[in-house]
Amino acid sequence: RTSGNSTSKSFKVVVWRGVVYEYKYLKSRFYITMFSGTRIQLALALLCGGCAHAFNPSPQFRTSKARVLRATPTMPMGPKEDSRRDWFSSVAVTIGAASIGFSPSSVHAAAPVDFGAVRADIAKLVAADPDKGPTLVRLAWHSSGTYDKIQKDGGSFGGTIRFKEELVHGANAGLNKAVTWLEPIHKKSKGLSYADLYTLAGVVAIKEMKGPEIGWRAGRVDALKADAVTPDGRLPAADKGSPEATATGLRQVFNRMGFDDKEIVALSGAHALGRCHPDASGYTGPWTPTPTTFNNAYYLLLTNLKWTPKQWDGPFQYEDPSGKLMMLPSDLLLTSDAGFKPYTEMYAKNEGAFFKTSRPRSPFFEGGRQGDEDGTRTRTNTKTYATKASAAD
Secondary structure (H helix, E strand, O other), rough: OOOOOOOOOOEEEEEEEEEEEEEEEEEEEEEEEEEOOOOEEEEEEEOOOOOOOOOOOOOOOOOOOOOOOOOOOOOOOOHHHHHHHHHHHHHHHHHHHHOOOHHHHOEEEOOOHHHHHHHHHHHHHHEEEHHHHHHHHHHHHHHHOOEEEOOOEEEOOHHHHHHHHHHOHHHOOOOOOHHHHHHHHHOOOOOHHHHHHHHHHHHHHHHOOOOOOOOOOOOOOOOOOHHOOOOOOOOOOOOOOOOOHHHHHHHHHHHHOOOOOHHHHHHHHHHHEEEEEOOOOOOOOOOOOOOOOOOOHHHHHHHOOOEEOOOOOOOEEEEEOOOOOOOOOHHHHHOOOOOHHHHHHHHHHOOHHOOOOOOOOOOOOOOOOOOOOOOEEEEEOOOOOOOEOOOOO
């Protein structure tokens, strides 16, 4: 895009397999910035005179990780600046791609993602089969729930739940179906990362199921390899053997992501949606009689019905007097633990308070992501990426 700065004539972003290349044309120079495993900044200074062409890092972009490239390309001669600029673009991208082993012929400029269209496609998916809505929320939650604020890894940034290495984690049983449902939308939307798609799917599904508008921003970059998958066991367990151990386990998992007791109770409210399946979690039954509607019924039922242990051959769970609804040990814990109980009662009495807690731009879906409102995203761990999102949503 053209800049108002007379020294900066153009700016482009190229994405190849989730790696972002940023290159700028400054007078007679192109500067490439690549963001992959570690931040590598290359400045390609191309002399426009037509004979010798030296490639050196600009002092403006030089870092300890910068590498100097030297080459003697064949530049088209002619008076038109546009032809030279086009040549510079192809050379810059070719060298940037080749330096990390990618085929330059496959590198292409990423078109802006139409997130409005993506939202519409997800909404159609839920409208066609409302039972898919809760599963999409679960996909977004499990994609995000591996974040560790201390180690600065995991979370939604990377879209790693698409890898079989993460899908086989015990808590993710059955989510391969949701990944498959979203694949046509990903193929249709050029430049859309899986990481953005999975989290946006959860946001749209909640809205389509009469829930609040959850804040969401674009800009996640997909991890390239399965080695970015975090170890199994980062998601909360429904039963640790005792109420005390289960409460400790919940806090360990959610505190690791930066959440307090109030937010733990609010996130648990997503159990208003969906049901448990014996072939997935091992448990069975829905939490509420309206499993495709996002509301505060979970809290109302939790605090007003009598829950007793279910007599069956499966894992320990509770059932209501009708035997049609269920609760997990971690659910009942919210009515007895001194830290959780006040918020459970508050949300049971006031659905608006529950929605208000859920409505702001959710740090949960952005686990591990930092950035400003216009879509710029950075990560500060050893797998640093940065991208200027084509659309902030």
